[in-house]
Amino acid sequence: MIWSSNQLGAAYYNILTSELFAMDDTYDDGVNFNIARTLYKQCRPRHVVTISGMSDEFLTALEALVTSEMSSDRSGLSGSSGAGPSQVSLRVLRKREHGFDRCYHRVRCLKLRSEPVNASNVERLIFLQGLLNFKSIVMIHALGLLLIYIDQHWSNIALDPSGRPGFASLASVTLRDIVMIDDDTYEALNIVHARHHPSLFKCGDAAAKKQSGSLFILLNRCQSRPGVQFLWETLRHPTRNVQILNERFEVVEFCLNPDNQSIVENLTSCLKHIYRLTNVILDRYLAQQAKVSDWRRLHKSISSIIYIADICEKHREKVRLFNKIVGSITKEVRYVKYFIEHIVDFGAKRSENDSIVRTNVDSHLDNLHHVRSTLPETLTRMGEKDMKDHLPASVTTCKMVYIPNIGYLLAITGWNPSPADNVDLENLELKFVSNNIRYYKSPSAKELDNTIGDIMLRINKRESYILLKLVKYINKHAASIFNAIQLCAELDTLLAFYVVAREYNYVKPNVVDRQIIAVEQGRHPLQEFLTTFVPNDIYSGDGKSLVKILTGPNASGKSTYLKQVALIVFMAHIGCFVPAKSATIGIVTHILPQITSVDSIALNTSMFLQDMRQINSALYASTPNSIVILDEFGNGTSEVSGLSLLAAVLNTFVERGTDCPHIFVATHMHRVMNMLPRSPMIEEQTFEFVTNGDGSVAYLHSLTSGNVGRSFAHAAARSAGLDKKIVKRALEVYEKFKAGELPPRLPEVKGQDTATHIIEQLLKSENFDLEELKKLVRQFTESPAARINNKNNLFRKTRVYHIKYL
Structure with missing residues (x-):
């Protein structure tokens, strides 16, 4: 990443897939570096490279990202066996040695596997110009810096140090379609947790069906490891691209059609046999380290994606994802499947020196196998020949043997009578004596050395040659296979969305490009099955008020409602159906909650200061299409200070007029309405309840217009088991203060x-x-x-x- 004149240029390289990604110059403010942070979260890099001469703020931001990533891994992923913390390295290279001219030249020399065959330098440069915007100076600088770093440090960053870096393809990265959500929001809304990362999570685990913990667990009904990985990335990258969302909705809607149940079942069964395939795994085949089980897994994956494409073929006009899957299966991919089936013997056992290459594949290899199978008879015949032509009559028994690194030898095992130790036999060269057996290099042994030699070595070399050609062919078309597996992983995720939508009666949201949130009888996806849940409507924008101020008794459901709003909007932006009777949701750019979900001690800040940071982010980052959620803001300080701050923040949003974002506020500061202007943009809402004669409160959890003048904290305290004398005394003090009088002494x-x-x-x-x-x-x-x-x-x-x- 390089940041210059408020423009961020970046490029990243995926070692596993050999894919390059470059992001055009993008404006990024020099305070928060939100774009750099988002790109970092999207890439999850192991190595971060920049150059000297950048601003101290930018370098500090990069250091903070790297440090926070390593801390997060130590506290989360490293807690389980088999996964260690990611050692993210930050390298600041000298600008003098990595100037723009040198980096620009390196980009011009970039060679991609996907470029035209036998292209000249001029043709290749034209090809690159079709992929890259060379006017994006900072991006070109960053891409060249990345390529130089890979060239110089490949042996340190690659899993195969002996190899060379390859670049399969080059794609552009844009963050314009991403809904901006920070890590605190993910934690506060229980969307994902580090402990549920796909590297640690068992796909298809029964625990995923218990609907507890996080939205990731609720939605994870994937059948394959690539599907789980795609689900994780989808949750981390909600999109604002309406076309992508509608394509995902198409798949879920198609699967929910009862007429298509057999198709869904066939797709689900095929997805179970798709495995991860990366360049690292292909290198294992290339290095002749693959076992028969590895070839079997590769064959299952390629066969499954071909079967899935064949199933999708009949419906490719109805569902755009089906059409993409069908288009990704080229004839070369089908050839790969055919060649693997034709060449690899899946029944072979490598530990028993069985051949991994089938018969009738290569005539030369078949001849070698024939020689190996008839070798015992050949050795017997050649031994008899030597005994007849070259051995004296005193030799009674002998046999032809093979010893590695020496070759074939004639072993004389019986003499009558036994010769002297220094006796020489004509045409025989004594090699050694072991256990009274003399080993000679005979004329027949020399003939066997020349004609047969080390038969197993010759077989292994021929097999390696055949398999190497197969692996090179697979590697040549790996990009198509990777693409097909990625599309099938997306299909796996969408089938998981379908399962959840069917089980919990979710509906397709109507995603539009305007400022509106209209949800009828919405439900909290993580809470609705834990208790008897009361659905509530959500209306904001499009002629309705934009600022909702929720008051009501403690434990009436305000916080649950706020999170429900955010989760329904979030689910719509990942292409998932939502828990509601109907929903029309406008595209949002940010979800900005002020919900304390992290330990303020760990952040070395007070809870109130953490709330202020979240509010500050909401004020400066929000757009008219953002969602801002304030849950009990101002409770961390005195009532007067908190009330004044809350009123000032809301006034600032209201003053934006039509540019005001969607705002949902839950508060017990009932006087805040007296400090706000009378505006149709502001609406008071509360949750219905019933007070009993004994002072207890029955919560109805139903949202309605209006407000309440008290929070019934005493009823909540009584239900929590607080001492009755304390509650009684608190009520006496409350009633006197409410009447403007001093409470009686104890x-x-x-x-x-x-x-x-x-x-x-x-x-x-x-x-x-x-x-x-x-x-x-x-x-x-x-x-x-x-x-x-x-x-x-x-x-x-x-x-x-x-x-x-x-």
């Missing part, structure tokens, strides 16, 4: 006041009698404990007054 305090009054009266009298004072004190005590208490207090005060009197 009985214990009254007793102390009475004793003090008696002392003052006695001290004013001329005849001070301590015994008389004790007698009066006993009259005011009601219990032995109170007698001791009051007497001690009284004696202490008497002594003070006595000293004063003297």
